[in-house]
Amino acid sequence: MTKLMEFYNQLKPLQADGLKDGYRKILEHDGYVLAMGEMQDGFEFVTWQYTYDGKSVTLGHYFSSIETAKEDFAKRTGLINANRMFGETDLKLIHSSLVNYVGLNGNLNYKDEKAIGSILEKIELIVPEILRHEKLEDLEMVADDGIEL
Numbered sequence: 001m002t003k004l005m006e007f008y009n010q011l012k013p014l015q016a017d018g019l020k021d022g023y024r025k026i027l028e029h030d031g032y033v034l035a036m037g038e039m040q041d042g043f044e045f046v047t048w049q050y051t052y053d054g055k056s057v058t059l060g061h062y063f064s065s066i067e068t069a070k071e072d073f074a075k076r077t078g079l080i081n082a083n084r085m086f087g088e089t090d091l092k093l094i095h096s097s098l099v100n101y102v103g104l105n106g107n108l109n110y111k112d113e114k115a116i117g118s119i120l121e122k123i124e125l126i127v128p129e130i131l132r133h134e135k136l137e138d139l140e141m142v143a144d145d146g147i148e149l
Helices: 003-010 066-077 088-104 110-126 129-138
Strands: 023-029 032-039 042-050 057-063
Touching: 003 032, 003 042, 023 066, 032 066, 042 066, 057 066, 088 110, 088 129, 110 129
Parallel strands: none
Antiparallel strands: 023 032, 032 042, 042 057
């Protein structure tokens, strides 16, 4: 039995009017719920807002990844401030700008270059598309546009 199945079996069913069976509650906070549903091909994760009377759920955001669903739940409930986070497009722009900055600045000291390298690695972990694009450029499968995604 997979870890997700074990986790699912430990959860209590989500009771909400009009909701089909199979969803179980993971977390609940400030009028929102994070739930998990068993599907034919695995699991689905959903964040819903409770209706004003608390008997139903509405405005669902659906995910195939529990990590993405947890992030959405944290944003929707206000546990984290979404305005203080960078989106994927923001991170691509920051990455590209840092690569260009390092390439054009011959006066960087070792400490600064190492710090920028660490930031670039973090961004590449969050947005793996950047590395995939660079590999395709190296293989000449896409044009080298001079822009580092």
